[in-house]
Amino acid sequence: MSRNPFDQEHAILDQKIGTGLSKLGQAIRSQAWKGAGSQGLTPTQGQALATLAAAPGNAGLRLAEVAEALGVSRPTASEAVTALVRKGLVVKQPDPADSRAVALSLTQAGREQAGKAALWPDFLHAAVESLDPAERQVFYRALIKMIRSLQRRGQIPVSQMCVTCRYFRPGVHDDPERPHHCAFVDAAFGEPELRLDCPDHVAAEPALQDENWSRFLEQVVPPLNDPQSSP
Ligand code: SF4
Numbered sequence: 341m342s343r344n345p346f347d348q349e350h351a352i353l354d355q356k357i358g359t360g361l362s363k364l365g366q367a368i369r370s371q372a373w374k375g376a377g378s379q380g381l382t383p384t385q386g387q388a389l390a391t392l393a394a395a396p397g398n399a400g401l402r403l404a405e406v407a408e409a410l411g412v413s414r415p416t417a418s419e420a421v422t423a424l425v426r427k428g429l430v431v432k433q434p435d436p437a438d439s440r441a442v443a444l445s446l447t448q449a450g451r452e453q454a455g456k457a458a459l460w461p462d463f464l465h466a467a468v469e470s471l472d473p474a475e476r477q478v479f480y481r482a483l484i485k486m487i488r489s490l491q492r493r494g495q496i497p498v499s500q501m502c503v504t505c506r507y508f509r510p511g512v513h514d515d516p517e518r519p520h521h522c523a524f525v526d527a528a529f530g531e532p533e534l535r536l537d538c539p540d541h542v543a544a545e546p547a548l549q550d551e552n553w554s555r556f557l558e559q560v561v562p563p564l565n566d567p568q569s570s571p
Contacts, residue, residue, distance in 0.1 A: 371463050379456060380427075384412065384420040389429060392446050393454035396539035399436055400443030411497035429453055477531060484534065488553070500541030502534045503556055504549050507542065510556040519559055531559075 369383070379386070391409045395401045401409075407417035421444060424430040429450035435441035446454060471479060484503060490496035491504075502508045502522070509521035518528040524540050535541075544552065 368464070379453060381453075382420065382423075384410065384416065385424055388417065388420045388424060389446065389450060389454040392430065392444060393451060394537060394539060395445075400433065400445035402435065402441060402443060406444060409497050424450065480534070481531065484536070487536065498543075499536050500538050501536050502538065502541075503553060504543055505538065505541045506544035506548065507540070508544070508552055510552050511559045516560075520556075 381389070387410050388406055391406055392401060395405075403414060403417055403421060406421065407414045410417060410420075412420075421430060425432060429447055430444055431447050431450075432442050432444055435443040468476065484501065487496060487499055487501065488503060491498055502520070503510075505522075505524075507522050507524040509523060511519045512521045513519050513528045515528065518530045520529050520531075520534070521527070522529060543549075
């Protein structure tokens with residue numbers, strides 16, 4: 341009996357997906373170097389700026405929180421923050437919640453620079469636009485699954501995703517385009533609106549996270565309408 345030469349290819353699909361993601365990672369790192377370098381920053385400094393810009397409220401963040409968000413050690417975060425303070429982009433102030441602690445926040449110049457840093461992933465937009473709407477939706481759900489899996493293993497910085505939020509109510513509405521509910525803003529929303537980095541996120545208890553995750557996975561994702569092909 342002849343053997344299908346593609347059988348082995350099929351078996352190593354997982355490996356190929358890993359290789360593809362690794363190539364995307366290389367492209368992102370290389371662009372981050374270029375983007376940061378053009379502004380006289382290292383990628384870690386640029387990421388620290390973006391992290392401080394995304395911090396909820398005006399209280400700033402502690403060094404440990406910046407280190408955790410970046411997935412780096414405290415000394416590495418401290419080095420980046422010290423350089424940013426020296427450049428006048430970040431300021432250290434007493435933490436309003438604990439006067440013995442120090443909170444880090446952006447200066448006006450830091451906010452402007454952070455806005456530019458946040459644009460670095462823009463180079464990916466053209467690649468994402470090459471996917472049709474249905475592919476984007478499947479890809480986004482797959483990304484959420486992978487980020488959650490890496491997060492549970494402690495292999496990626498914690499992301500403030502809807503699927504781990506105490507305000508998330510998956511699949512509680514009959515509307516297939518807006519099946520989920522955010523109890524923080526008291527509004528229904530759909531798959532494309534699921535957030536990865538929400539400033540209002542509050543981590544749910546582990547049991548609620550697991551329960552919500554199971555309900556989220558039960559949801560059948562309706563195909564998105566392609567606005568370009570709509571009449
Ligand atoms: S508060 Fe933010 S993360 Fe939480 S469910 Fe609402 S939109 Fe999602």
